[in-house]
Amino acid sequence: MTGPTPAPPPAHLHDGKLFCRRAGQARPRQSNGNRVSKSQKVNVVDGYTALKAAQHAARPRDKAEPTPSSPAAPAENQPPSDLQKLGAHITRTAVPAKRVIECYECGYKFQLHGKSATINCNKCRAMLDISDHVIDQKWNSSFKTAGTIHIAAGGVVETGELLGNDIILEGVLEAGTVRALRKIELRPGARFSEQNIQAPDLVIATGATIAFIDPAEFRDVEIFGALRANLSVTGIVTIHAAGSFEGELHSAHLIVEDGGGLIADLRVFK
Amino acid sequence: MDNNNKNPQSVISNEVEITGTIRSSGSVQIDGKLDGELHCGGDAVIGKSANIKGNLAVNSAVIEGAITGNVTAKDRIEMKSTARVTGDIKSKRLSVEDGVTFIGRSEVNPSGSPIAQAPIMSPASDANADDRADAGATARAFARR
Numbered sequence: 001m002t003g004p005t006p007a008p009p010p011a012h013l014h015d016g017k018l019f020c021r022r023a024g025q026a027r028p029r030q031s032n033g034n035r036v037s038k039s040q041k042v043n044v045v046d047g048y049t050a051l052k053a054a055q056h057a058a059r060p061r062d063k064a065e066p067t068p069s070s071p072a073a074p075a076e077n078q079p080p081s082d083l084q085k086l087g088a089h090i091t092r093t094a095v096p097a098k099r100v101i102e103c104y105e106c107g108y109k110f111q112l113h114g115k116s117a118t119i120n121c122n123k124c125r126a127m128l129d130i131s132d133h134v135i136d137q138k139w140n141s142s143f144k145t146a147g148t149i150h151i152a153a154g155g156v157v158e159t160g161e162l163l164g165n166d167i168i169l170e171g172v173l174e175a176g177t178v179r180a181l182r183k184i185e186l187r188p189g190a191r192f193s194e195q196n197i198q199a200p201d202l203v204i205a206t207g208a209t210i211a212f213i214d215p216a217e218f219r220d221v222e223i224f225g226a227l228r229a230n231l232s233v234t235g236i237v238t239i240h241a242a243g244s245f246e247g248e249l250h251s252a253h254l255i256v257e258d259g260g261g262l263i264a265d266l267r268v269f270k
Numbered sequence: 271m272d273n274n275n276k277n278p279q280s281v282i283s284n285e286v287e288i289t290g291t292i293r294s295s296g297s298v299q300i301d302g303k304l305d306g307e308l309h310c311g312g313d314a315v316i317g318k319s320a321n322i323k324g325n326l327a328v329n330s331a332v333i334e335g336a337i338t339g340n341v342t343a344k345d346r347i348e349m350k351s352t353a354r355v356t357g358d359i360k361s362k363r364l365s366v367e368d369g370v371t372f373i374g375r376s377e378v379n380p381s382g383s384p385i386a387q388a389p390i391m392s393p394a395s396d397a398n399a400d401d402r403a404d405a406g407a408t409a410r411a412f413a414r415r
Contacts (some may be wrong), residue, residue: 236368244379256366258346261379268372 101130101146102181104163119146133164135171142176149178153189167199186210188225201235206242223260279312284319291324300335307339318352325357340374347378 096114103109108123117131132147135155142160149164151157155171157178167180173192178184183201186192188208200219204210204227212229220235221227223243231237236253239245244261254268279296282288286302297312300320308314310328320335330345333353341347343361351369364378 244381253368254366254370254372255368256364256378258363258365259380260364261381262364262376263379265375266372268370270371 099130101128102165103128104144104146104165104181107181146181151178167197169197173197183220186225204243212247226261282320284317316353 099112101110101112101119103121103124103126105126105128106121106124108121110122112119112130117129119128119130120126121128128146129144130146132150133143133145134150134152135157136152137154137156139151139155139157140159142162144163146165148166148168149162150168151171151173153170157171157173157176160176162176162178163181164178165181167178167184168187169178169184169190169192170187171189171191173190173196175196177196177198178192179197180199180201182199183203184197184199185203185205186208187205190208190210194212194214194216202216202218202221204221204223204225206224208225210225210227210229212227212231215230215232217232217234219233221231221233221237223237223239223245225242226244226246228246230248231250233249233251235251236255237245237249237251238255239257239260239262241257241259243257244263246261246263248265250267252268252270254266256262280294280298282292282298282300282302282304284301287305288302289305291307291309292298292304293309295311297314298308298310299315299317300308300322301317302320304320304322304324307324308322308326308328310326312329314326314328314331316322316326316331316333316335316337318334320337322335322337323339325339326337326341326343328341328343330347331341331343332348332350333341333355334350335352336354338356340357341355341359341361343359345361346363346365347359347361348365349355349367349370349372351367353367354371356373358375358377359372360377362378363380364376366372
């Protein structure tokens with residue numbers, strides 16, 4: 001039951017607001033809580049809404065627009081928009097690649113996500129160069145990096161101390177020293193002096209034929225090529241299918257893949 | 271039982287001890303103790319509980335147990351992680367799993383060619399074999415093919 005309704009004020013004078021009707025809006029209530037009767041056909045809108053309504057009315061009406069209360073369902077035969085196409089391919093979050101960085105100042109190891117040229121060590125706060133370097137010409141200076149140092153085929157290290165997480169030696173190490181915090185990989189064409197390299201792990205790449213004259217110690221050794229040496233290995237020696245080893249081997253663990261060559265005096269036990 | 275590599279014809283179970291030489295033209299599986307030699311024209315499987323003191327001459331061998339003696343295989347030797355071998359091995363092909371205990375000499379070269387035939391080269395100049403003989407102080411050189 002509706003109460004007595006006061007006479008509506010003139011449309012252009014009602015509290016400074018224009019009265020009109022919008023589809024889908026709840027009917028306003030009067031100050032006493034009673035619903036405004038349908039016959040009054042009034043609603044409170046501000047000037048912005050009136051402006052939007054005018055713009056809406058001025059649009060061409062060749063397309064039927066959905067009402068706010070009933071959003072348009074996507075047409076089945078309609079091609080998807082660019083945004084929809086993008087969204088269809090986003091099925092997982094792209095996570096940057098992880099790298100293990102070993103600080104060359106304090107030895108602390110930590111993980112790095114993504115790419116960067118420098119980073120502060122999480123422990124000693126030293127600024128670390130973590131970029132990779134390629135030496136493909138004569139080189140005469142020292143540097144440190146927590147990335148990889150690749151002495152390429154044309155590279156000749158004449159002097160200097162090179163320190164990197166990984167070393168790839170494909171060129172000539174005439175003098176100076178290279179020290180790897182993790183592994184050194186010897187590729188075909190590598191020429192160096194035994195005393196001038198230091199690394200915990202050793203990798204003999206495919207096609208490389210390397211001979212160590214003096215006894216050598218490593219943590220892990222992987223052989224894809226040919227190695228002749230007197231080795232003491234605290235970790236594991238892996239002779240891959242195309243690899244071969246000749247000499248003496250003292251190791252805690254040995255893996256020989258089928259096809260690997262082994263002509264050696266062996267002492268393999270923990 | 272057919273003459274298949276996976277199904278040995280002769281089985282020496284783990285309750286059996288043999289002193290002497292075993293000769294077989296087929297495959298053999300040994301899980302017991304053998305104090306003597308094994309000559310096998312087929313494949314030999316040395317089980318985990320096997321304990322052999324003597325030489326083995328086989329076509330191929332799969333070793334999981336303990337052997338004190340030399341193992342010669344025409345084709346291949348496969349050492350499982352539980353293998354314990356004290357002696358020399360000779361074969362065309364070798365497969366070794368992590369965990370084996372092996373003291374001896376190995377002669378396995380599938381290609382049949384000696385390793386590192388390339389001349390040894392020092393960083394500054396080529397070094398021949400004589401140089402390498404007294405290389406202790408200076409010519410610590412590495413091979414390059």
